[in-house]
Amino acid sequence: MPPAAPLRHTSADSKAAQTAPDRRAAATDAQKRSFLRMVSHELRTPLNSILGFSEILTSELYGPLGAPQYKEYAGIIRESGQKLLKLVNQVLEIARLENQSVDFDPRPEPLEAALDDVLAGLADEIEARHVAVEVTGRGDLPVVTADPRGLRTVLHHLLHNAVAFSPEGGTVWVGAQALAGGVEIVIRDEGEGIDPAELPRLMTPFEQGENALTRHTEGAGLGLPIADLTCKAMGGRLTLASKPGKGLTAGLRLPAA
Structure with missing residues (x-):
């Protein structure tokens, strides 16, 4: 009896074996994206109703509510709904970033235009705290490679954080310089600062605890983790430096x- 012919694996078999883990990973990613879309819809839909109807009540669109307390309570409901919606959006954004479910499109993006957009959006907060924002090199800021929305998201969270923790009448400094193969943007405030040992916790979602950068303000402190994850997703890096009494x-x- 002649010896049995050795088994031969065709290129199709090898290709199928190689791509099976990829197919499983793709299916898992698709399930995560579907779950996030469902959660986003189920949370935002009732919140939008709460915000919409509380706005109608606050403005007394269809006539006086009667006792003045009703209007006050409607305003509290609306304000609370806005805070909850902001928190929901931040939690979902972190989930998407950690699951790599956010599609970024890096392209040449002028830093000047991005800064202008972010500062315009923060104008009310800057004015309310009487904080001055000094941008060094206006008119000659470099161009970076980044997703336009992602860049503005990172700058928004960093500048919002700097303004929120600056003393009233303080100054926030913004500067940028071209380095070997990249651009470094620096944002510095005059806040209370924090022990350097605590800095890693500031960029870890849901582990910030109570510290100089959270105990005096509302919110879950998710802005810096979102900025960090977004920066990494765009091929960048975010670092923090601080000392007690020396700002961030x-x-x-x-x-x-």
Whole structure:
């Protein structure tokens, strides 16, 4: 009897074996994306109803409510709904970033235009706290490679944090310089600062605890983790430096255009 012919694996078999884990990973990613979409819809839909109807009640669109307390309570409901919606959006954003479910499109993006957009959006908060924002090199800021929305998200959270923790009448400094293969953006405030040993916790979602950067303000402190994850997703890096009484300095490193 002739010896049995050795088994031969066709290229199709090898290709199927190689791509099976990829197919499972893709299916898992698709399930995560579907779950996030469902959660987003189920949470935002009732919140939008709460915000919409409380706005109608607050404005007394269809006539006086009667006792003045009703209008006050409607305003509290609306304000609470806005805070809850903001928290829901931040939690979902962290989930999407950690699951790599956010699609970024890096492209040459002028830093000047992004800063202008973010500062315009924060104008009311800046004015309310009487904080001055000094941007060094206006008119000659570099161009970075980043997703336009992602860049504005990172700058928004960093500048919002700097303004929120600056003393009233304080100054926030913003500067940027081109380095080898990249651009470094620095945002520095005059806040209370924090022990350097606590800095890693500031960029870890849901582990910030109570510290100088959270105990005096409302919110879950998710802005810095979102900025960090977004920066990494765009091929950049975010670093923090601080000392008690010396404010906080955020260094954002992005690829150059």
